[in-house]
Amino acid sequence: MAAPEGPLVVGVDSSTQSTKALVVDAATGQVVARGQAPHTVSSDHESDPEQWWEALCRALEQCGPAVHRAAAISVGGQQHGLVTLDAQGRPVRPALLWNDVRSAPQRDRLVEELGGPKAWAERFGSVPATSFTVTKWQWLRENEPEAAASVRAVRLPHDYLTERLTGQGTTDRGDASGTGWWSTATGEYDPGILERVGLSPDLLPRVLGHGEAAGTVRHLEGLPLPQGALVAAGTGDNMAAALGLGLRPGRPVLSLGTSGTVYAVSTIRPADPTGTVAGFADARTDWLPLACTLNCTLAVDRVATLFGLDREAVEAGGGVTVLPFLDGERTPDLPYASGTLTGLRHDTTPGQILQATYDGAVHSLLAALDLVLDADAEPDAPILLIGGGAKGTAWRETVRRLSGRPVQVPRAQELVALGAAAQAAALLLGEDAAAVARRWSTDDGPAYEAVERDEETLARLDATLSGADTLLRRH
Ligand SMILES: Nc1ncnc2c1ncn2[C@@H]1O[C@H](COP(=O)(O)OP(=O)(O)O)[C@@H](O)[C@H]1O
Ligand SMILES: O=C(CO)[C@@H](O)[C@H](O)COP(=O)(O)O
Numbered sequence: 001m002a003a004p005e006g007p008l009v010v011g012v013d014s015s016t017q018s019t020k021a022l023v024v025d026a027a028t029g030q031v032v033a034r035g036q037a038p039h040t041v042s043s044d045h046e047s048d049p050e051q052w053w054e055a056l057c058r059a060l061e062q063c064g065p066a067v068h069r070a071a072a073i074s075v076g077g078q079q080h081g082l083v084t085l086d087a088q089g090r091p092v093r094p095a096l097l098w099n100d101v102r103s104a105p106q107r108d109r110l111v112e113e114l115g116g117p118k119a120w121a122e123r124f125g126s127v128p129a130t131s132f133t134v135t136k137w138q139w140l141r142e143n144e145p146e147a148a149a150s151v152r153a154v155r156l157p158h159d160y161l162t163e164r165l166t167g168q169g170t171t172d173r174g175d176a177s178g179t180g181w182w183s184t185a186t187g188e189y190d191p192g193i194l195e196r197v198g199l200s201p202d203l204l205p206r207v208l209g210h211g212e213a214a215g216t217v218r219h220l221e222g223l224p225l226p227q228g229a230l231v232a233a234g235t236g237d238n239m240a241a242a243l244g245l246g247l248r249p250g251r252p253v254l255s256l257g258t259s260g261t262v263y264a265v266s267t268i269r270p271a272d273p274t275g276t277v278a279g280f281a282d283a284r285t286d287w288l289p290l291a292c293t294l295n296c297t298l299a300v301d302r303v304a305t306l307f308g309l310d311r312e313a314v315e316a317g318g319g320v321t322v323l324p325f326l327d328g329e330r331t332p333d334l335p336y337a338s339g340t341l342t343g344l345r346h347d348t349t350p351g352q353i354l355q356a357t358y359d360g361a362v363h364s365l366l367a368a369l370d371l372v373l374d375a376d377a378e379p380d381a382p383i384l385l386i387g388g389g390a391k392g393t394a395w396r397e398t399v400r401r402l403s404g405r406p407v408q409v410p411r412a413q414e415l416v417a418l419g420a421a422a423q424a425a426a427l428l429l430g431e432d433a434a435a436v437a438r439r440w441s442t443d444d445g446p447a448y449e450a451v452e453r454d455e456e457t458l459a460r461l462d463a464t465l466s467g468a469d470t471l472l473r474r475h
Contacts, residue, residue, distance in 0.1 A: 004032055007428060008066055010073040010225070011244075011421025012056060013414060014157055015237055016041060016097065016258040019055035022417045023066040026425035029440025034414070035062025045100035045327075049083050049091045049160050056161055060224050067224050072424035073165065073217065074232035076240030076416045077158030079178040082136040085153040085160075093147050095157065096136040099259065099294045101328040103135035104335040110138060110180075114193065121271040124193075125177060125184030125279025129330045131292070134180030138197050152203065158234040159205045165223075166215030166231050169205040174239035174288065176207050177281040184269055184279055184287075208233040210285050213427055232427040235283035237416045238263060238290055241386060243283050244419025245410065246438035250377040252369055254399060256389025260296030262365045263288055264372050275333060277371050283423065284434060291331045291368030296361050297389045299324035299339070303357040307350035314358065314394045315351030319343040321464045322356040325472070331364050332465065337472040342464055358398040363461045366403050382406040382447060386415050396448065404453030410445040418442055 006027025013020045016039070023033040037058035041047050056075075060067050080098040085091060096103075107130050111120060117127040128135055133156065141148045155163065156179070159171045176182035176189075181199065183190040189201050208214060217229040235243070238261050247253065247265045255261040263280075270279030270289040282288040303324070304311045325337040341353065369383075383405050389395040390409050400407050412418055419437065426433035465472075 002030065004028070004030065007071040008032060008069050009421050009424040009428060010060070010067060010070045011417040011419065011424060012059070012073065012075040012161070013237060013240065013416035013420065014052050014056065014075060014077040014161055015416065016078050016099070019052060019059045020414050020417045021056070021059035021063055022414055022421055023063045023070060024418065024421040024425070026428060029418070029442060033063035033066040035059035037062070041097065042094070044102070045097045046094035047097060048094050049157070052157060052161060053164050057222055057224070068226060070225060070229055072230035072232060072428040073225060074420040074424040074427070075158045075161045075234040076237045076420040077156065077161060077175070077234065079156070079175060079236040079238065080131045080133050081157045082133050082140065083155040083157060083160045084140070084147065084151040085155060086150055087152045089153070092151055093144070096140070098131040099327055100136070101130045101294070101335040103139035104130045106138040106142065107132070107135040110135060113196065117275055118273040121273045121279065123183055123185055123190065124180060125269060125271055126180070127273065127275030128180045129275065129278070129333065130335050131330060132178060132180040134193065134197060137199060141198060154199065154203050155205060158236065162214050162231060162234045163205070165217050167218050168215045170208050170214045170233065171205040172208050172233040172235045172283055173281040174283040175236040178236060178278065182207065184281055211427065230424070230427055232423045233283070234420065235423070236280070239280065239283040239288055240419035240423070241415040242288055242419065243422050243433045244412070244415035244437055245384060245386070245443050246434045249374060251381055251384060252373055253384045253386060254365060255387040256296055256385065256395050257387035258296065258298055260293040260361060260365045261290055262368050262372055263290035264374070264377065266374050268374060272371065276331060276368050284432070289372040291365065291372060293331050293361065293364045294327045294329055295324045297387070299326050299361055300354070300357050302326060303354055307354065309350055309354055311392060312394050313351050314355035315349050316355060318345070318348050318352035319460070320348050320352055320356045321460050322353060322360040323464060323468065323472070324357050324360045329364070331368055334472045336475050340468055340471070355394070358394055359402065359457055360461060362398045362402050363458065369403070380405065380450070382408040384443060385409045400448055400451050401454045402458060404450055406450045407448045408443070408445055410443045412442045412445070415442065
C-alpha cells in the first residue's frame, strides 16, 4: 500500500447491525485502516446507545496506529432512532430504532391531527412513517410516561455519538429531516408539532449549518483519537452514502442493507402526499427523496437459514411469490403485515422460494424508483448498487432482472463511512464534501448492462400485493 499523501481523516458508519470505521487519506481517498464491531438489537428493535459508543471505540482501536494521527472525524448513523438522555447524559432507556413499528397508532393519530398527509408533506417534506422519531417519542409518552418525564435531552444515533466526542449537542439538517419535528419548508424545528407532542425545543440539539464543525474531540479515557481533532457535523447513514458517492441529481441509488433504500439527490424540495417518498434534506444544501423498506437483507438471510441454504443458492422458475414483510413494512405502508408466501406447489423447491424472497424485497424498492427521481432524470442512468447486499450475485441479478436498467456496483464497499470521511476531509481542507468524494472516484466499479425486464414476476407480485391487502392490514 502506498504511503498516505495527505492528512488522515476518520469516517464512521454506526448502522443497525454494527459500527464500521475507516481511516482515509484525505488527499487520495485511499483507505489506510478499517475496523468493525457488532451491535446487539433486541427482538423488539431496541439498542443500547452506550453499546454504540463501545463499538465505536473498538472499531477505532482495530484501525491501529493510523487512527492516532487522524486530524478530523465524522459520524454517519442509522436514521430516526429515538435516543433519550437523563441530566447526566446517560440513556434513560434503550433507543427505539427505525424498524420498530410499535408507534403505528401514534403515527396515524399525529397525521390526522396535524391536517392529514398533504399538510405533513408540505410542512415537513414527509408524511411520517412509523420509523420517524416523532412517532416514537409519542409512543414513549403514552406507554412509558415516567421515562418520558425524566428525559433531559433527545438525540438521534449520530447526534449521540458526535456529542460523546465533542461534549456539544448538535445535529445536521439531513438527519433532522427524518425526525418529523424539523420542517423542510422553514429549515427549523417546528414549534407547532413540538408543542403537540410535549417536547421542549431546549431538549433538542442545535442544527449545524452546511460545512459547520460540531466541535473538537475532547479528552476521553479509552478513546484512541487525538484530543483536539476536528469533528464534522455527521449525518444520517443514507445522506452520508450520498456524500460518499459524490452523488449528482438523476443518479438513482439502491442500498441493500438491514434496510433497503432507494434514493437520488434533487435540487427540488420533495413533498409526496402519498407518503411513499420521504422528503429528506441531504447533508449539503440539496434534498434526498428516499423510499425505505424494513425487510431487505435480513429477510433473505432468514429464509435461506430456514431452508439451510447458502444465500446464493437461488433457483429460477415456479410460480411462488413471497412478500417478505417479516418486520411489518414501511414501503408499502403496512406496519401490521407479516410475511406471506403464495403459489406453493408439490414441485416448488427451497431455492425457488429463496429467489422469490429476493424478488419480493427488490420489488418493493423498485416500485419507488421512479418516484425518487426528478421528472427530467435520464431513464437509462445505471442504478448504483451499494450496501452489504451489493456484494451478492443473487441480489445484483435480481435488481437487473426486475429493473431492466443497467447496474453499477462501486468497488468502494463502505460508502456510509467513506461519505463521513469525505465530510471530515471537507471540513479539514475547506472543500465541498461531494467534490472530495468525486476526487476520490468512489463510485468507480464494474458496470452491468440492462437485461430485459421480467414483467411476469412483477405482475405476479403486484397482483399478490393487492389480493392480500385485507390480510396485510389486519392488526
Ligand atoms: N457477500 C455477501 N453477499 C450478499 N449479502 C451480503 C454479503 N455480505 C453481507 N451481506 C448482507 O449485508 C447485510 C449487511 O449490510 P450492511 O449494509 O452492512 O448493513 P447495515 O444496513 O446494518 O449497515 C447483511 O445482513 C448480509 O445479509
Ligand atoms: O430508516 C431508514 C431510512 O429512512 C434506514 O435506512 C435507517 O437509516 C437504517 O439504516 P441501515 O442500518 O440499514 O443502514
